Amino acid sequence: MDSNNNNFTVVDAPEGISGSGFFATRMDKAIGLARLNSLWPLPFATSCCGIEFMATMAPHYDMSRFGMERLSFSPRQSDLLMVMGTIAKKMGPILQEVYIQMAEPRWVIAVGACAASGGIFDTYSVLQGIDRVIPVDVYVPGCPPRPEQIINGILKIQELVHNESGRRRYSSEYKELLAKYGIE
Amino acid sequence: MFIINQEILNLTSEKLRNRFGEAILTEEIEMDMPVYVVKKEIIVDLLRLLYDDETLRYRFLTTLCGIHYPESDQPFGVIYHLHSLENNQRIRIKTFTTLEDIAIPSVTAVFAGANWMEREAFDFYGIIFTGHPNLKRILNVDEMDYFPMRKEYPLEDGTREDKNDDFFGR
Numbered sequence: 185m186d187s188n189n190n191n192f193t194v195v196d197a198p199e200g201i202s203g204s205g206f207f208a209t210r211m212d213k214a215i216g217l218a219r220l221n222s223l224w225p226l227p228f229a230t231s232c233c234g235i236e237f238m239a240t241m242a243p244h245y246d247m248s249r250f251g252m253e254r255l256s257f258s259p260r261q262s263d264l265l266m267v268m269g270t271i272a273k274k275m276g277p278i279l280q281e282v283y284i285q286m287a288e289p290r291w292v293i294a295v296g297a298c299a300a301s302g303g304i305f306d307t308y309s310v311l312q313g314i315d316r317v318i319p320v321d322v323y324v325p326g327c328p329p330r331p332e333q334i335i336n337g338i339l340k341i342q343e344l345v346h347n348e349s350g351r352r353r354y355s356s357e358y359k360e361l362l363a364k365y366g367i368e
Numbered sequence: 369m370f371i372i373n374q375e376i377l378n379l380t381s382e383k384l385r386n387r388f389g390e391a392i393l394t395e396e397i398e399m400d401m402p403v404y405v406v407k408k409e410i411i412v413d414l415l416r417l418l419y420d421d422e423t424l425r426y427r428f429l430t431t432l433c434g435i436h437y438p439e440s441d442q443p444f445g446v447i448y449h450l451h452s453l454e455n456n457q458r459i460r461i462k463t464f465t466t467l468e469d470i471a472i473p474s475v476t477a478v479f480a481g482a483n484w485m486e487r488e489a490f491d492f493y494g495i496i497f498t499g500h501p502n503l504k505r506i507l508n509v510d511e512m513d514y515f516p517m518r519k520e521y522p523l524e525d526g527t528r529e530d531k532n533d534d535f536f537g538r
Contacts, residue, residue: 273509308516309508 195221212350219263219289220345221251223338226262228282230269233296233328237268240331250338259285264341265318268328270298271311283318284367288353291344293337294320297327319361370400376455377402380424387417401460408463408472411448415461415478418450426450426459429479434489438519442466444495448475465495474500492517 198217200209225247229237241247241255256262259282271279283292294314297303300323302312314320321344324337352358362368384392384404391407406414418426430449437443442464451458465472474497475482486497487506494515497503505512 274507276509308512 434493
């Protein structure tokens with residue numbers, strides 16, 4: 185009988201070589217494992233997708249199951265920028281500023297049709313997708329998406345985080361990507 | 369429905385006609401609200417008179433907005449809604465101008481609250497409020513080089529390249 189009544193699970197070890205008293209694996213595998221289970225999201229919620237996100241955080245859907253117990257409202261301490269809702273053109277530079285303030289490594293998820301493409305707001309005042317001002321890793325479609333879809337997007341982000349090479353952020357491709365947006 | 373206080377309304381008309389005469393172009397009751405169309409040159413003095421008058425006391429500027437009637441001879445206008453709180457009487461003042469002469473005097477000296485509303489009318493219609501202390505865009509991005517609420521744009525622009533995806537049906 186299990187005498188341990190702490191009902192928690194531990195992630196599987198990454199692939200590696202183990203022997204008596206040691207375990208060897210790749211650095212980026214170990215770091216990816218740690219990062220993926222302790223992402224600090226920064227919610228940038230501007231409209232109805234933000235309401236769905238509130239449901240995602242709440243006990244019923246419980247985003248903290250994925251290691252996101254703590255939302256960060258400071259860009260300097262967060263890893264994942266979650267943009268949820270319509271971004272007006274006037275908000276564009278502010279969003280970019282928030283992204284710049286985040287420390288590397290950083291990921292971005294665009295939740296909902298508006299953040300991804302401007303959605304129904306095909307008009308002079310609305311940014312036609314946040315990928316016009318910042319690079320986006322995962323797009324979640326829907327108007328608004330259900331919490332399950334947002335969670336699915338987060339799982340995709342976790343996949344990216346898990347498998348990211350330790351050198352990606354130093355690569356010239358990545359620097360080019362940022363330069364395309366006029367960042368750094 | 370707004371209540372029309374006939375006594376106050378008569379007094380309003382009388383005072384405006386006495387002071388401005390021909391510059392009051394029309395006066396009528398549209399739906400349930402008195403409307404005066406006036407020449408733009410007198411707008412500041414007119415609002416000042418309505419504000420200062422001890423009986424009328426139109427001291428609340430409910431709203432101020434721009435408007436564009438592209439078919440009209442004088443397509444651009446500004447509409448002022450005033451409310452006399454003591455008399456519970458509302459009136460609407462309209463003034464119109466042309467594109468060539470799009471300047472309209474600012475009423476910020478009478479109502480400080482007109483400041484942002486005039487900026488909004490400038491932002492969307494390009495109406496120049498002469499005498500405004502800080503006439504710049506308020507809601508749209510500063511780089512915008514057109515006035516989006518002017519009725520001169522098609523509802524949807526098929527040549528836009530920022531929505532070139534097949535999924536948007538273009």
